[in-house]
Each structure stands twice: as C-alpha cells, then as structure tokens.
Amino acid sequence: MSSAPADPTAELPASVDEVYSFLGPSGTFTEAALAQVPEARGKHWRAVNNVGEALADVVAGRSVAAMIAIENSIEGGVSVAQDALATIPGLRIVGEYLVPVNFVLVARPGTTLADVHTVNAHPVAYAQCHQWLDAHLPAHGHLPASSNVAAAASLFEGSTADAAIAPPGIVDHHDVTVLAENIGDNPNAVTRFVLVSTSRSVPEPTGADKTSLIAELPDDRPGSLLDLLEQFSTRGINLSLIESRPIGDALGRYRFVIDADGHIHDERVADALLGLRRFSPSVIFLGSYPRADGVRVAFDQRYRDDVFTEARAWLETLVDDAGAGSASHG
Numbered sequence: 001m002s003s004a005p006a007d008p009t010a011e012l013p014a015s016v017d018e019v020y021s022f023l024g025p026s027g028t029f030t031e032a033a034l035a036q037v038p039e040a041r042g043k044h045w046r047a048v049n050n051v052g053e054a055l056a057d058v059v060a061g062r063s064v065a066a067m068i069a070i071e072n073s074i075e076g077g078v079s080v081a082q083d084a085l086a087t088i089p090g091l092r093i094v095g096e097y098l099v100p101v102n103f104v105l106v107a108r109p110g111t112t113l114a115d116v117h118t119v120n121a122h123p124v125a126y127a128q129c130h131q132w133l134d135a136h137l138p139a140h141g142h143l144p145a146s147s148n149v150a151a152a153a154s155l156f157e158g159s160t161a162d163a164a165i166a167p168p169g170i171v172d173h174h175d176v177t178v179l180a181e182n183i184g185d186n187p188n189a190v191t192r193f194v195l196v197s198t199s200r201s202v203p204e205p206t207g208a209d210k211t212s213l214i215a216e217l218p219d220d221r222p223g224s225l226l227d228l229l230e231q232f233s234t235r236g237i238n239l240s241l242i243e244s245r246p247i248g249d250a251l252g253r254y255r256f257v258i259d260a261d262g263h264i265h266d267e268r269v270a271d272a273l274l275g276l277r278r279f280s281p282s283v284i285f286l287g288s289y290p291r292a293d294g295v296r297v298a299f300d301q302r303y304r305d306d307v308f309t310e311a312r313a314w315l316e317t318l319v320d321d322a323g324a325g326s327a328s329h330g
C-alpha cells in the first residue's frame, strides 16, 4: 500500500525532523496517506496506536509531524481528531491528502462466512460497511480495533473475533483468507487526512488553498450562527466544511469546525479572520494549506486582493485629509 512501509525495528534517527507518526501498524490507509508526503520519503515512520498518541508525539517533540484521518466521505468528520485539534494548543495543519478507501472481510485460514459471529474493525471503517454487514451477517457482534490492520493482526494474536474488516492490501501483511471483497457501502468512499505539526510557518499560497478554523459562538441567541457565517459570506468565502462538536462543559454548547476556501494570506480570508476574532470568544487558526484536489475555487471578483488593497488605500487617504483639516467626501 505504501512506498515506504514503517519498520518498527529501524533504529531511531538522531533528529526529530526525521520522524513522522502515523496510525499503524504498517498497511493502514493512514500509512498510504503518509506515502503521499514527499518530505517524509526515506524518513523514519513511527507507527502508533491512536490519533491522541500521534499528536502527543508532535507536541512532545518525538516527531516532526503526524498524519491523521480527519474526514470520511460516508462517516463525516472523525470526531476524535476534531476534538484533539480543538483542545491541544499549538497544532497546525500543514497538508491535506485524499485516500480512496474500500474494505475486505478477512479471517484466519479455514474460516467460512457461516463461522463469523464477531467482527473486529476500526469504528470508522465499521460504520462504512453497515449495508453489507446487515445483509450478510445480520446477527454479528462488533469488536472495536485501534486500526483496520490491527483488527486483522489481532486474529492471529488470540482475538475472540472470527473476522476483521481490513484494507485490500492486508493480504501483503498477513496470511488471511478473504471472505468478501468491496464490502464498503460506497465504492467511491474517500478519507481525507491531514499532516499536523507545531510549525508556525504557513505553507505558501498556491491559489488552491484551504483554511481550517475552530470557533465558538459568543452567546446562545437567535441569529448567532448566522452572524458567524456572515463573517465568511460578506467576504465571498465558500465553506467546504462546517460541523458542530460539543464543547463538553454543558449540554447544548458547541464549537464549529470550519474549512474555508482560501489562504490566510488572501486579503478576504485575513479580513474574515479579523471579523471572526472580534465576534467569537474563541477562534483557533489550524492552518492554511494547499487543497489535496488542487481545485481553484472561483470567487466573486469583488473580493480579489487588489480590491481590498485599493479600498484600504482609499481609507488612508480619508484619514490623511481629515488630519490636514480638509476631510474629503469623495
């Protein structure tokens, strides 16, 4: 699945810049996402057990960056990742990667579908295979796993599960029997991954960029969410994602996870951030980075950089005039 599979026995490199953390073991979709990062090629890939451990590596300086799943086209946002980005200070998204995901049902050799009572699977993968499971194993039980590859590996490590949901490439890693192929509800499912670091330097704008933010509403009143959305709509900014997550301190309190088209170095995006900052009690800037699909989203020409610059120059003219005691009304 990946060009540079992790080698857990490899010696730890001298510098932390050489280490990338990812959800292991080798063969996961997360590893396939890391394989898309040119800077990670030839470096040490540290396989960890969950998103929290991957991000803790970055915060503690054990790795330069961590690859984490953030959104699936069927399941939506990966809540554990969204919540971690909202609560762990200092994290920045520096890249976005897409991996098509499809799944097989595997078992120990000799097992048939009729023998399967319990299925081991990562919760995000499990949620993408409901239709097939309901149709073919309506009475099965689910045993959660830390990753899809870990689910398959556990079949040989004393797991009580009879089968596991895994990536098709699992046959290269374990001596499993494939009981069924393409068991995902949607053959075109895609998972979006992000590379997270603590670097304060923002990737250069490419013209096809995304800005990720997490913001809270100032108060619980009619129109509050509309006020938040207006910060973007009045600057001609499209949102590709907006999801609510409970803040966790009381019922009915939410924070909003937002992906906006554009880069913080785009005048319209910077201006929306200023508006958001004035309005919201908590704005987390998670980063501006190139879109994985490279799509340059069209926007209304009234929100071009030079239109903002020209308007600011006009404002400065007014201030100069006023200072000289001859305010212009032009």
Ligand SMILES: O=C(O)C(=O)C[C@]1(C(=O)O)C=C[C@@H](O)C=C1
Residues within 6 Å of the ligand: 023, 027, 028, 029, 030, 031, 069, 072, 078, 101, 122, 124, 125, 146, 147, 148, 149, 167, 191
């Ligand atoms: O990377 C893997 O293979 C995983 O098991 C994790 C994960 C996820 O966390 O969303 C990745 C992609 C799939 O959508 C399902 C599970």
